[in-house]
Amino acid sequence: MNKLDYITRQLAKAQKKRFEHYVVTRIWHLLNDLSIKFVTQQYVSRPDGRALTDIFFPQLQIHIEVDEGYHKKLIDEDRLREADIINATGHEIIRIDVTQKIEAINAEIDQVIQRIKQKKVDSTSFSPWDIEFDYSPEKFIGKGFIDISDDCSFFRKHEAASCFGKSFKNYSLQYGEVQHPTELNKSLWFPKLYANEKWNNLISNDEKIITEYSKSEDIQLTIEKVLKKGYLNRIVFARVKSSLGDTMYRFKGEYELDLLNTNSVNGLIWRKVSDRVNTYKSTEAH
Amino acid sequence: MNKLDYITRQLAKAQKKRFEHYVVTRIWHLLNDLSIKFVTQQYVSRPDGRALTDIFFPQLQIHIEVDEGYHKKLIDEDRLREADIINATGHEIIRIDVTQKIEAINAEIDQVIQRIKQKKVDSTSFSPWDIEFDYSPEKFIGKGFIDISDDCSFFRKHEAASCFGKSFKNYSLQYGEVQHPTELNKSLWFPKLYANEKWNNLISNDEKIITEYSKSEDIQLTIEKVLKKGYLNRIVFARVKSSLGDTMYRFKGEYELDLLNTNSVNGLIWRKVSDRVNTYKSTEAH
Structure with a gap:
């Protein structure tokens, strides 16, 4: 474009x-x-x-x-x-x-x-609109971070994921969650934050809380799976329709599982812990 | 507006x-x-x-x-x-x-x-856009004429007719033709210049010729009526849909009946004789 x-x-x-x-x-x-x-x-x-x-x-x-x-x-x-x-x-x-x-x-x-x-x-942080660069991992790798004020969204999941220390290829991300390539106790999450066939997810108006609620399986089972995987922190890129109608993945910040309030009635409760996450150059040889 | x-x-x-x-x-x-x-x-x-x-x-x-x-x-x-x-x-x-x-x-x-x-x-003739005045008889009475370059159209027939020496009231013009109040051998004509229920009228691309052709009565009869009325010159305001979809009457100039070419096959042939017509103040007492 x-x-x-x-x-x-x-x-x-x-x-x-x-x-x-x-x-x-x-x-x-x-x-x-x-x-x-x-x-x-x-x-x-x-x-x-x-x-x-x-x-x-x-x-x-x-x-x-x-x-x-x-x-x-x-x-x-x-x-x-x-x-x-x-x-x-x-x-x-x-x-x-x-x-x-x-x-x-x-x-x-x-x-x-x-x-x-x-x-x-x-503005001390103004950088000129560069329409190609806006949607490229390199922009955010170069900055060293993604902040909520950066208006960051990507056309593809693999582009978002490639900001964190590994170059993902197109179609390499089949699922909605993948381990963070550098901060290994975290994951990258690409949820639909609205009711859909499989999930009754929700984000609060102030975006501080994400509720994850499965429709297709027992909530207790979902909770156990999440705990077993062990990623209690998630960097969130929500799947959205952009203002021009394109499917995009919008950066929402880093969220942490709220263990106290997570249960089979509430679902999984994720609380925002940061508006900013670090980015990393790919460590792979080219 | x-x-x-x-x-x-x-x-x-x-x-x-x-x-x-x-x-x-x-x-x-x-x-x-x-x-x-x-x-x-x-x-x-x-x-x-x-x-x-x-x-x-x-x-x-x-x-x-x-x-x-x-x-x-x-x-x-x-x-x-x-x-x-x-x-x-x-x-x-x-x-x-x-x-x-x-x-x-x-x-x-x-x-x-x-x-x-x-x-x-x-431009030596530029006058500022005045959206109310643009559609008022007073504008053209004040100028002393209407010229094809004036981009002249009116929302109502009586407004067009009021440029020629008499103030017509709204709904006073039931028909598509009325005698010119000042130049008595002419008429003011408000035709549809396209095929419609009653007429197969047509204006040429260069607007020099209008063909008037009745669908509902014998052409020879139409010709005879026109000759009997005796207005061989018509000042034409064509009924149109404006660019915003309003019905308006667009000034097209003065046309004269071409007696040589008018017949029951061709219909009535009107030839443009002037791009400009004189306007007149109302002579009625107020």
């Missing part, structure tokens, strides 16, 4: 809501900076629940919401189920009131653009 | 063609001039046939066509039938090649914007 593809696909999304569409296209074109990535219609988790923001700038953690003056935007629960929902706690949210005259709306948009530009200038 | 409504409706149209959509929204937002009117997806007649241009600036007679590198855009014949097709002979047509990289496309768009701005500066 090149930037033209990405941008045109993102901008063509807000079709039916013409005020939202006007604001989104105007911000993007007048910002006029190909080093800044954006996502339209981003699902977010906030302390007050799930929401949809109209344009999101991941490098700057700014969201824009178009306020049309009536009820909150309805969220399509069906799409939400598999959606790439990111935790927006601590992000900056700017509202634009489109119930005004066009001159006033345009003036508000100009201010938003100034704010975005200023935040880019002020 | 205010400008925000008009603009957001126009920009939301090119939804499914994402490259076209990118170019259209970018030109509009970066041009950033509310004094310039635009129309997206304008049907045009050109000497080489009918076409659809992606963004049209009526005051400047500039059209932009997005060139996606494959076949010409298909025209939906069904929508075309009633469409507001304007004669683009003599208009400037600029193509933008979207098969390039985004940086090159953006550079081409910047040049187009410079061209539009320059043409506005150079």
